[in-house]
Amino acid sequence: MKxxxxxxxxxxxxxxxxxxxxxxxxxxxxxxxxxxxxDPSDQDDHGVKVSLQLARPQSFSRSPQGSTSSREDNTAVxxxxxxxxxDALRKxxxxxxxxLFFGHVRAVVINQVxxxxxxxxxxxxxxxxxxxxxxxxxxxxxxxxxxxLEYTPALDAIPSTYxxxxxxxxxxxxxxxxxxxxGFHQRLVTPGIQxxxxxxxxxxxxLSAPRIEGIAAFSADEFVGGLNTQQALGWLFIQNQFxxxxxxxxxxxxxxxxxxxxxxxxxxxxxxxxxxxxxxxxIVHLRLKGWVEGGACVIETNQMELEQLxxxxxxxxxxxxxxxxxxxxxxxxDIFGMGRNVYRYSPRDWHGDNEWDQTFRKVKTTVQVDVQxxxxxxxxxxxxxxxxx
Amino acid sequence: xxxxxRNVLAILLxxxxxxxxxxxxxxxxxxxxxxxxxxxxTLYVLLMFGVGLLMIRLMQSMPKxxxxxxxxxxxxxxxxxxxxxxxxxxxxxxxxxxSLLLGVSLIHYAAxxxxxxxxxxxxxxxxxxxxxxxxxxxxLRFQIVLFWPAFxxxxxxxxxxxxxxxxxxxxxxxxxxWKPVVHSAPRVMQLLPGLILLVxxxxxxxxxxxxxxxxxxxxxxxxxxxxxxxxxxxxxxLAVLGPFEASSLQWxxxxxxxIQKLTGPFLERLDLIFLLPVLISVVSAVNLYAYGAYxxxxxxxKPYQRQALIxxxxxVLLLTTLPSNSERFNDVYGVIVTxxxxxxxxxxxxxxLRSYMRVRERRIAK
Numbered sequence: 164m165k166x167x168x169x170x171x172x173x174x175x176x177x178x179x180x181x182x183x184x185x186x187x188x189x190x191x192x193x194x195x196x197x198x199x200x201x202d203p204s205d206q207d208d209h210g211v212k213v214s215l216q217l218a219r220p221q222s223f224s225r226s227p228q229g230s231t232s233s234r235e236d237n238t239a240v241x242x243x244x245x246x247x248x249x250d251a252l253r254k255x256x257x258x259x260x261x262x263l264f265f266g267h268v269r270a271v272v273i274n275q276v277x278x279x280x281x282x283x284x285x286x287x288x289x290x291x292x293x294x295x296x297x298x299x300x301x302x303x304x305x306x307x308x309x310x311x312l313e314y315t316p317a318l319d320a321i322p323s324t325y326x327x328x329x330x331x332x333x334x335x336x337x338x339x340x341x342x343x344x345x346g347f348h349q350r351l352v353t354p355g356i357q358x359x360x361x362x363x364x365x366x367x368x369x370l371s372a373p374r375i376e377g378i379a380a381f382s383a384d385e386f387v388g389g390l391n392t393q394q395a396l397g398w399l400f401i402q403n404q405f406x407x408x409x410x411x412x413x414x415x416x417x418x419x420x421x422x423x424x425x426x427x428x429x430x431x432x433x434x435x436x437x438x439x440x441x442x443x444x445x446i447v448h449l450r451l452k453g454w455v456e457g458g459a460c461v462i463e464t465n466q467m468e469l470e471q472l473x474x475x476x477x478x479x480x481x482x483x484x485x486x487x488x489x490x491x492x493x494x495x496x497d498i499f500g501m502g503r504n505v506y507r508y509s510p511r512d513w514h515g516d517n518e519w520d521q522t523f524r525k526v527k528t529t530v531q532v533d534v535q536x537x538x539x540x541x542x543x544x545x546x547x548x549x550x551x552x
Numbered sequence: 553x554x555x556x557x558r559n560v561l562a563i564l565l566x567x568x569x570x571x572x573x574x575x576x577x578x579x580x581x582x583x584x585x586x587x588x589x590x591x592x593x594t595l596y597v598l599l600m601f602g603v604g605l606l607m608i609r610l611m612q613s614m615p616k617x618x619x620x621x622x623x624x625x626x627x628x629x630x631x632x633x634x635x636x637x638x639x640x641x642x643x644x645x646x647x648x649x650x651s652l653l654l655g656v657s658l659i660h661y662a663a664x665x666x667x668x669x670x671x672x673x674x675x676x677x678x679x680x681x682x683x684x685x686x687x688x689x690x691x692l693r694f695q696i697v698l699f700w701p702a703f704x705x706x707x708x709x710x711x712x713x714x715x716x717x718x719x720x721x722x723x724x725x726x727x728x729x730w731k732p733v734v735h736s737a738p739r740v741m742q743l744l745p746g747l748i749l750l751v752x753x754x755x756x757x758x759x760x761x762x763x764x765x766x767x768x769x770x771x772x773x774x775x776x777x778x779x780x781x782x783x784x785x786x787x788x789x790l791a792v793l794g795p796f797e798a799s800s801l802q803w804x805x806x807x808x809x810x811i812q813k814l815t816g817p818f819l820e821r822l823d824l825i826f827l828l829p830v831l832i833s834v835v836s837a838v839n840l841y842a843y844g845a846y847x848x849x850x851x852x853x854k855p856y857q858r859q860a861l862i863x864x865x866x867x868v869l870l871l872t873t874l875p876s877n878s879e880r881f882n883d884v885y886g887v888i889v890t891x892x893x894x895x896x897x898x899x900x901x902x903x904x905l906r907s908y909m910r911v912r913e914r915r916i917a918k
Binding site for chain 2: 177185186296297298331338340343345348349352353354506507508510511
């Protein structure tokens, strides 16, 4: 009987130690952070201004307003300055009546000016303490980060979902992980490749959303420049990141006309040769498959026309890839991973990132493009010539 | 005893060799060798098979009943065996503490940062204490019941991770120089503490009549399973995260699972689901090591088994809650365990020699 009483007492005491009570915070006591933006401080040259986009759950049942000026939004943005990000976050915490909860942070927007100084001192504390999870999307903004956080996209009730959908719907990249904080860090620590981020700018007022400007290229953790959407296309092709989507090409015979190719796959390989010489060579082989889906110069679906279109696509793709590589060589940032290719396939010829930084500019590139096209149109013959007559 | 059969022995051996299953060895292995870590892995496989098969052979040369409780008693006599057994108890308790600290650290990292260590430790020990007092069969049942669900769930999650893999990250697979391999060779010991448990558990299975053929087969199945699981872990981490990111992360397998996104908000936190099999293996390791220590201790304190249980419980509790800097103590515990492992491996030739001499004496006596 005594043993049973002791056992019962022990069990009762132990149930008081059930975990979860120490970490439990009621939902009403949480301020859910959806996005974080970091700008340079107005007060201090080396300080930062942190903006947090907080959810207002009571507003989510109403449809979103596509305007940046409306304050009947699903979110609220709070900004504070500090010497460092964690200092600014503490000030934000002290200015609101709820516990900041970072479990739903989807995106981190860094001002271009901060990115030029170096990302690591800003991003590292929040990454190490897991305030921003490794799988948060990373953006570099040419406009103030706070502005980006104030957008309320017309198509999504939760603004951060707008960004997430870009990646989950495979609209920008095939491998979305590479554009997260974790992907950025992974490229940073891997030899022979430089990190990148999505470059965004002042947005589309109609959709109330930021505009994708291209790819932000880094050298180590410093932003050195961007590839615009056209140049970024070359990068997407080389990195096997181009998602299935339509592309427009100039008509081979008409200068003001375009035709559309629905690209279904782009596969590329990169090979480095002549590594022991002073001017190593990169051979990029690209295979593009797609369907021609009409255009000003697509009159009939015959092989002769197809061959002309195919040649035009080949030339343009080659041009875009070469321009992209030249732009990156000018900025001296190997975001293609040519150095990583050397490290992986010829490790004995790899002598470290410092040496590769000197060598990368001298790399001669040969681009070989193989295009496979077919017609996939509603009509065999276009009515354009009839209309023109 | 119903639970003493070939399949149960295979599962038990698997769990002994798996340890905590937290894969905390991956960052230290990839730090120096990067993607050429397979050389070290091969060394681990050879050592594990070699030492394990030798121990099975030694167990087969032992009689069913002998004066003592572990292989040390049979091969070194009662006095030397007792000294070795006391060191064994200390090592087993240290590794129990280390396993618990790892599990607690993982829970703090992934889910509950503010929950006190003592609460988590007490809850884990609650399970172990019940099993220790209930006996060997109860402990075996607990280990077996949770094995397959945990193993299948962990394997599925690891296979799902290959969705975001780039197999080029595995290159270069062969090291350009062998100096880092030689320098990293001692790190193989991080995966071998489970072999110490065989000193305790193999004689128990021998006592219940496990045949030589069954023991061999169980060990081979368990070893193949563990090699495949470790290889899968390593392959997935290297392919998804790359060797450099893997070496810089604290918990690369957990982070790798975390970045896998499946449809819908319900399955967003795959890393928390992955915690289930990992924590099951942590609790399993705690049970095995604590029971091993209790079994040896209670052999020497036969009338005072309850006191032995209290001693085990209190020691593990103190080992996990007293240290203020858990990472430093984790390293200290690791050094203690590795030192015993090295001593044990160096004793194996003597044990084999004693076995050979006794077999020869028996043949001459016949």
